[in-house]
Amino acid sequence: METTVETAKQLGLLPDEFESIKEILGRTPNFNELAAYSVMWSEHCSYKNSIKWLKTLPRDGSKLLVKAGEENAGLADIGDGYGVVFKIESHNHPSAIEPFQGAATGVGGIHRDIFTMGARPIASLNSLRFGNINDAKTRHLLKGVVSGIGHYGNCFGVPTVGGEVYFENCYHTNPLVNAMSVGIVKVGNTVSATAEGEGNPVFIVGSATGKDGIGGASFASADITAESAQDLPSVQVGDPFQEKKLLEACLELIPKNALVGMQDMGAAGIICSTAETSAKGGVGMKINLDKVPKRQENMKAWELLLSESQERMLMVVKKGMEEIVLDVFEKWDLPCSEIGEVTTDGMLKFYMNGVLEAEIPAESLVLGGGAPVYDRSYSTPQYFNKISEFDANSIPVPTDLKSVALKLNVIPNIASKRWIYNQYDSMVGTGNTSTNEPSDATVVLVKESGKALAITTDCNSRYVYADPYKGTMIAVSEAARNIVCSGGVPLGVTNCLNFGNPYDPEVYYQFVYAIKGMGEACLKFDTPVTGGNVSFYNQNPDGAVYPTPTIGMVGLLDSPEQKMTLGFKNEGDAIYLLGKSTNDICSSEYVHKVCGIEFSPAPQFDLDDELALQQALASLIKNKLIQSAHDVSEGGLFITLLESAYVNGLGFEVVQTDTTIRSDAFWYGESQSRVVVSIKSNNEKDFIRFASDAGLPFSKLGYVQGTQIKINEENWGPVDEWKDSYDQVIDNQMK
Numbered sequence: 001m002e003t004t005v006e007t008a009k010q011l012g013l014l015p016d017e018f019e020s021i022k023e024i025l026g027r028t029p030n031f032n033e034l035a036a037y038s039v040m041w042s043e044h045c046s047y048k049n050s051i052k053w054l055k056t057l058p059r060d061g062s063k064l065l066v067k068a069g070e071e072n073a074g075l076a077d078i079g080d081g082y083g084v085v086f087k088i089e090s091h092n093h094p095s096a097i098e099p100f101q102g103a104a105t106g107v108g109g110i111h112r113d114i115f116t117m118g119a120r121p122i123a124s125l126n127s128l129r130f131g132n133i134n135d136a137k138t139r140h141l142l143k144g145v146v147s148g149i150g151h152y153g154n155c156f157g158v159p160t161v162g163g164e165v166y167f168e169n170c171y172h173t174n175p176l177v178n179a180m181s182v183g184i185v186k187v188g189n190t191v192s193a194t195a196e197g198e199g200n201p202v203f204i205v206g207s208a209t210g211k212d213g214i215g216g217a218s219f220a221s222a223d224i225t226a227e228s229a230q231d232l233p234s235v236q237v238g239d240p241f242q243e244k245k246l247l248e249a250c251l252e253l254i255p256k257n258a259l260v261g262m263q264d265m266g267a268a269g270i271i272c273s274t275a276e277t278s279a280k281g282g283v284g285m286k287i288n289l290d291k292v293p294k295r296q297e298n299m300k301a302w303e304l305l306l307s308e309s310q311e312r313m314l315m316v317v318k319k320g321m322e323e324i325v326l327d328v329f330e331k332w333d334l335p336c337s338e339i340g341e342v343t344t345d346g347m348l349k350f351y352m353n354g355v356l357e358a359e360i361p362a363e364s365l366v367l368g369g370g371a372p373v374y375d376r377s378y379s380t381p382q383y384f385n386k387i388s389e390f391d392a393n394s395i396p397v398p399t400d401l402k403s404v405a406l407k408l409n410v411i412p413n414i415a416s417k418r419w420i421y422n423q424y425d426s427m428v429g430t431g432n433t434s435t436n437e438p439s440d441a442t443v444v445l446v447k448e449s450g451k452a453l454a455i456t457t458d459c460n461s462r463y464v465y466a467d468p469y470k471g472t473m474i475a476v477s478e479a480a481r482n483i484v485c486s487g488g489v490p491l492g493v494t495n496c497l498n499f500g501n502p503y504d505p506e507v508y509y510q511f512v513y514a515i516k517g518m519g520e521a522c523l524k525f526d527t528p529v530t531g532g533n534v535s536f537y538n539q540n541p542d543g544a545v546y547p548t549p550t551i552g553m554v555g556l557l558d559s560p561e562q563k564m565t566l567g568f569k570n571e572g573d574a575i576y577l578l579g580k581s582t583n584d585i586c587s588s589e590y591v592h593k594v595c596g597i598e599f600s601p602a603p604q605f606d607l608d609d610e611l612a613l614q615q616a617l618a619s620l621i622k623n624k625l626i627q628s629a630h631d632v633s634e635g636g637l638f639i640t641l642l643e644s645a646y647v648n649g650l651g652f653e654v655v656q657t658d659t660t661i662r663s664d665a666f667w668y669g670e671s672q673s674r675v676v677v678s679i680k681s682n683n684e685k686d687f688i689r690f691a692s693d694a695g696l697p698f699s700k701l702g703y704v705q706g707t708q709i710k711i712n713e714e715n716w717g718p719v720d721e722w723k724d725s726y727d728q729v730i731d732n733q734m735k
Contacts, residue, residue: 002028002030003028003029003030003031003034005018007031007034008021008034008038011034011035011038012038012042013034013037013038013041017037017041017372018034020370020372021033021034021037024361024364024370025360030357030358031302032301032302032305032350032357032358033358033359033360035302035305035306036271036275036302036305036306036358036360036365037360037365039267039268039271039272039306040268040271040272040275040365040366040371041365041371041372042268043502043534043536043537044267044268044535045267045268045272045367045371046366046367046371046372047367047534048371048372048373048374049374049376049502049503049508049536050497050502050511050534050536051367051373052373052374052375053511053512053515054515054534056515056516056519057515057518057519057522057528057529058519058522058523058528058529059528059529059530060528061076061491061492061526061527061528063076063077063491063492064076064077064492064528064530065077065083065187065190066190068528068529068530068531069531071117071190071192071193072087072113072114072116072117072193072263072264073085073086073087073113073114073117073119073181073494073530073531074086074087074492074494074530074531075117075185075190075530076491076492076530076554077187078446078449078451078453078491078556079449079451079556079558080448080449080450080451081186081187081188081449082184082185082186082187082446082448082449083119083184083185083186083187083190084182084183084184084446084453084491084554084556085114085117085119085182085183085184085185085190086114086180086181086182086183086455086492086494086530086552086554087110087113087114087180087181087494087530087531087532087533087552088110088125088127088178088179088180088457088494088495088496088532088533088550088552089106089109089110089113089178089179089496089532089533090106090176090177090178090179090496090498090533090535091103091105091106091109091177091178091179092174092175092176092177092178092498092535092538093174093537094106094236095141095144095145095148095175095177096141096173096174096175098144099140099141099142099143099144099145099147099148099175100144100145100147100148100151101148101236101237101238102144102145102148102177103144103145103146103147103148103149103152103177103179104148104149104151104152104238104240105148105152105236105237105238105310106148106149106177106178106179107124107126107148107149107152107153107156107179107181107238108152108156108238108240108243108310108311109179109264109266109310110124110179110180110181111124111156111158111181111243111247112243112246112264112266112311112313113181113264113266114181114182114183115183115247115250115251116191116193116250116262116263116264116313117183117185117190117191117193118185118189118190118191118250118251118254119183119184119185119190120183120184120185120247120251121158121181121182121183121247122158122159122182122183122184122444122446123158123159123161123162123181123182123432123442123444123453123455124153124158124159124160124161124179124180124181124182125160125161125162125163125179125180125182125442125455125456125457125552126149126160126163126164126177126178126179126180126457127163127164127176127178127180127457127458127459127496127550127552128145128163128164128165128166128175128176128177128178129165129166129167129168129171129175129176129461129498129545129546129548130142130145130165130166130167130171130175131167131168131169131170131171131172131173131175132167132168132169132172133167133412133730133733134733135172137172138167138172139733139734141175142420142734143734145175145177146420146423147423149177149179149423149424150423150424150425151240152238152240152243153240153424153425154240154424154425154428155240155241155244156240156241156243156244156247157244157428158181158428159424159425159426159427159428159432160421160424160425160426161426161432161442161444161455162441162442162455162456162457163180163421163457164457164458164459165413165417165420166413166460166461167412167413168413168461168462168546170543170544170545170546171545171546172542173540173542174538174539174540174545176498176535176538176545176548176550178457178496178498178533178550180455180457180494180496180552182444182453182455182554184446184448186448189254189255191254191259191261191262192261192262192280193261193262193263193276193277193280194260194261194277194280194281194316195260195261195277195278195280195281195283195285195316195342196260196261196281196282196283196316196342197260197283197316197318197319197342198283198342198343198344199319199341199342200260200316200317200318200319200341200342201316201317201319201322201338201340201341201342202274202285202287202314202315202316202317202338202339202340202341202342203314203315203316203317203322203325203336203337203338203339204265204270204292204293204312204313204314204315204335204336204337204339205246205249205250205312205313205315205325205329205334205335205336205337206242206243206246206265206311206312206313206334206335207239207242207246207295207309207310207311207312207334207335208293208294208295208309208335209269209270209292209293209294209295209299209304209307209309209312210237210294210295210296210299210307210309211296211299211303211307212236212237212307212308212309212310214303214306214307214308236308236309236310237309237310238310238311239310239311242310242311242334243310243311245332245333245334246311246313246332246334248332249328249329249331249332249334250262250313252328252331252332253324253325253328256321256324256328257318257321258317258318258321258324258325259315259316259317259318260316260317260318261277261280261281261315261316262313262314262315262316263276263277263313263314264312264313264314265308265309265312265313265314266308267308268306268308269305269306269307269308269309269312270287270289270292270304270305270306270307270314271305271306271348271365273314274287274314274348274362275348275360275362275365275366276366277314277316278342278346278348278362279362279363279365279366279368279369281342282346283342283343283344283346283362284342284343284344284345284346284347284348284349284362285340285341285342285343285348285349285362286340286341286343286349286351287339287340287348287349287350287351288339288340288351288352289301289304289305289339289350289351289352289357290351290352290353291337291338291339291340292304292337292339293335293337295309301350301352301357301358305350305358316342322338346361346362346363347359347360347361347362348360348361348362348365376502376503376505376508377505377508378505378506378508378509378511378512379505379506379509380506380509381506381509381510382506383599386598386599387466387467387599387600387601388601389599390586390597390599390600390601392583392584392585392586392662392665395585395591395595395597395664397662397663397664398663398664401663401664401667401711402711402714402716404590404594404664404668405638405667405668405716406725407593407594408589408590408593408594408635408636408638408639408668409635409639409642409722409725409726410725410726410729411589411593411635411729412729412730412733413589413593413634414589414634414635414639414726415725415726415727415729415730416726416727416728416729416730417730418727418730418731419730419731419734420730432444432445433445433452433560433563437563437565437567437647438565438566438567438647439454439485439486439487439563439564439565439566440456440481440482440483440485440486440566440629440630440631441454441455441456441482441483441485441486441488441553441555442454442455442456442486443455443486443487443488443557443560443563445560450559450560451556451557451558451559451560452488452556452557452559452560452562452563453488453554453555453556453557454482454483454486454487454488454554454555454556454557454563455552455553455554455555456479456482456483456552456553457479457550457551457552457553458475458478458479458482458550458551458553459475459548459549459550459551460474460475460478460587460633460634461545461546461547461548462546462587462592463475463587463602463603464510464514464546464547464548464549464602465510465546465547466586466587466599466600466601466602467601467602468509468510468511468512468513468514468517468547469513469514469516469517470517470602470605471514471517471547471602472513472514472515472516472517472518472521472549473517473518473520473521473605473607474602474603474605474672475518475549475550475551476493476517476518476521476522476525476527476551476553477521477525477605477607477610477672477673478551478631478633478672479493479551479552479553480525480527480553480555480610480614481610481613481614481631481673481675482553482631483553483554483555484555484614484617484618484621485564485566485617485629485630485631485675486555486557486563486564486565486629487557487562487563487564487621488555488556488557488562489555489556489557489618490525490526490527490553490554490555491527491553491554491555491556492527492528492529492530492553492554493518493522493527493528493529493530493532493551493552493553494529494530494531494532494552494553495518495529495532495533495549495550495551495552496532496533496535496549496550496552497511497514497515497532497533497534497535497548497549497550498535498538498545498547498548498549498550499511499514499534499535499536499538499544499545499547499548499549500536500537500538500539500543500544500545500547501536501537501539501544502536502537504539504544507539507544507547510547511547514547514549515549518549518551520607521607524607524608524610524611525611525614527553532552562621562622564621564626564628564629565628565647566628566629566630566643566644566647567628567644567645567646567647567648567650568627568628568644568645568647568648568650568652568678568704569627569628569648569650569678569704570627570650570680570704571650571703571704571705571706572681572703572704572705573627573678573679573680573681573703573704574678574679574680574681574684574700574702574703574704575641575652575654575676575677575678575679575700575701575702575703575704576676576677576678576679576687576698576699576700576701577632577637577657577674577675577676577698577699577701578613578616578617578674578675578676578677578691578696578697578698579609579613579632579673579674579675579696579697579698580609580671580673580674580697581637581657581658581661581665581666581669581671581674581699582604582661582665582669582671583660583661583662583665583669584603584604584665584669584670584671585600585662585664585665585668585669585670586600586601586602586603586604586669586670587600587601587602587603587670588603588634588635588636588668588669588670589634589635589636589668589670590635590636590664590668590669603669603670603671603672604671604672605671605672605673606672606673609673610672610673612694612695612696613673613674613675613696615694616690616691616694616696617629617675617677619690619694620677620687620690620691623686623690624683625679625683625686625687625690626677626678626679626683626687627677627678627679627680628644628676628677628678629675629676629677630643630644630675630676630677631674631675631676632670632671632672632674632675632676633670634670635668635670636667636668636669636670637666637667637668637669637674637676638667638668638711639668640676641654641676641701642709642719642722642726644676644678645704645709645719645722646719646722646723646726649707649719649720649723650704650705650706650707650719651704651705651706651707651708651709651710651718651719652702652703652704652705652709652710653702653703653705653708653710654701654702654703654710654711655701655702655711655712655713656712657699657700657701658699667711676701678704707719707720709722
């Protein structure tokens with residue numbers, strides 16, 4: 001088929017890009033070739049509008065075993081000859097159209113990124129955003145997404161151990177579904193996503209290829225509209241049982257020393273995996289598409305190249321060891337076909353029944369090679385003017401603090417997410433320690449070494465909306481704070497950067513300053529960014545979603561006994577606030593949801609104060625001077641106290657320790673770098689001495705006491721009543 005600039009536009013390519021392709025090839029591309037460039041040069045695969053800024057993030061660290069971006073996921077050393085492999089990615093657009101399969105295949109895809117490196121996944125997390133839960137569409141999306149995550153994870157046999165869920169109107173059309181996977185691998189047993197060795201055979205293994213998911217990468221690089229439901233073929237269909245067999249087959253094959261390289265087939269399917277492995281090894285491939293196992297008849301060459309059918313891997317095998325591969329996959333009853341071989345000319349040549357259908361230089365397709373890189377313009381968002389007009393003094397201090405607290409306790413962003421997590425198997429594999437003894441980050445056992453990992457996903461996107469630079473620093477800081485509150489030492493970051501259309505200068509401003517804030521915070525905490533995902537075009541005709549740079553972070557505990565939990569332990573324990581309370585109600589759930597104010601600045605935050613707090617807290621935990629630790633986040637100090645009380649049903653009696661601060665700011669403000677701890681009476685003197693010597697601000701709030709909640713000597717009722725309301729919010733909505 002003859003192609004024109006109009007054909008290129010229909011495939012999502014810019015006119016200049018069409019001219020570049022003609023220059024690269026020295027001729028006009030045929031349709032198969034143009035389709036290949038359209039997916040490989042999409043934002044989803046090439047990061048053409050983001051890579052300039054992504055390269056500014058800190059990418060090196062003493063604990064990293066591979067450089068950021070070198071492999072499918074980050075790899076950090078956890079000692080004893082083992083490494084942790086981790087990554088987070090989005091599946092937003094598919095989940096907006098078909099929430100069950102969109103979310104399910106997001107889980108499957110991120111697990112493949114882990115085991116394609118030779119690691120066994122041991123934990124899954126997620127970060128979700130939806131519109132107003134009172135809306136029927138939101139409930140439909142929530143039900144489908146949660147069912148999809150639960151179905152795939154539960155069947156695949158990897159526990160879903162943590163995550164976060166927020167509900168904001170801006171996500172009505174564009175829900176965000178970010179999935180994270182964490183795995184363990186023996187150092188030296190990893191597999192690289194590369195091809196080399198002339199004549200080495202190329203295999204496709206796993207599921208047969210169908211027409212589902214064709215053009216999915218391009219679909220993920222476009223705005224959602226009312227007509228997007230017509231794009232259902234762009235949504236993949238997952239089979240977790242097939243993936244479980246694929247996992248076991250791959251991990252069985254790796255020790256047999258038959259593999260040169262392995263790459264999962266995610267976005268852009270065969271064209272992506274062949275291009276990326278070839279470009280990385282500086283080689284080419286000759287591929288016979290007619291030998292690809294198919295589940296639909298009469299598939300065209302471009303359909304086979306672009307299909308994103310799930311549960312597939314590309315393998316480059318050492319010549320002469322083909323039978324080893326075939327035997328393993330026959331044992332696991334999985335399709336396994338030799339479809340081509342490695343060449344040395346750097347060209348990808350795709351044949352169909354002996355006819356050459358496409359011939360493309362591998363390097364020209366990929367990120368870091370010939371894929372375009374753009375430097376987009378950006379400008380300060382106009383809504384910042386509304387933020388600067390915010391005046392806290394215009395909000396009267398409430399005379400009835402309890403009525404405000406009752407409202408906060410049942411805001412969906414704050415209330416229990418048990419309706420969601422009860423659908424996930426969190427205990428398969430028996431490594432999750434946080435089901436009955438929760439901590440701010442989930443703590444998962446590393447059975448191979450006797451150590452443990454602390455894992456979290458974090459981002460308050462309203463803070464980022466208010467101030468992309470500061471808000472993203474807060475997201476990194478909260479992730480690190482959650483790791484430290486749980487007894488861990490932060491190791492590294494994977495990110496999922498969810499933004500609107502990058503061609504909108506105000507959206508691009510949000511992106512640029514989020515990256516700047518992320519970089520500064522990651523340097524401060526020595527948590528290099530190991531990789532992740534950019535998801536642009538989370539935008540509809542009404543505007544973009546809140547900028548949501550989700551932070552996935554992994555930390556290490558040398559022993560599970562180092563774990564610190566968030567629940568109050570004993571009556572009579574003293575309750576202290578670490579960090580400084582400020583007269584700040586900005587961007588809080590209180591201001592936004594109770595007072596109904598959309599525009600206010602990000603909350604008070606200082607990066608140096610945050611680091612000092614975390615360092616002191618780590619020492620307090622190491623020296624066993626505290627009983628519990630829970631950071632102050634959404635809902636402020638009072639909600640933090642409630643959540644610590646809910647775990648064991650213990651009440652508390654506390655007072656406002658700084659009367660120069662307005663009472664709503666003290667109890668419901670969300671100024672950062674604060675942690676609530678509880679302390680045994682016989683450790684209180686040592687705690688005070690340590691905190692004073694460290695120069696750490698602290699104040700005594702009161703005591704763990706009985707089963708009642710008492711604020712400033714006023715009885716607000718039993719903990720159980722507050723917890724019942726907290727637990728039932730989403731349950732009642734989803735009935």
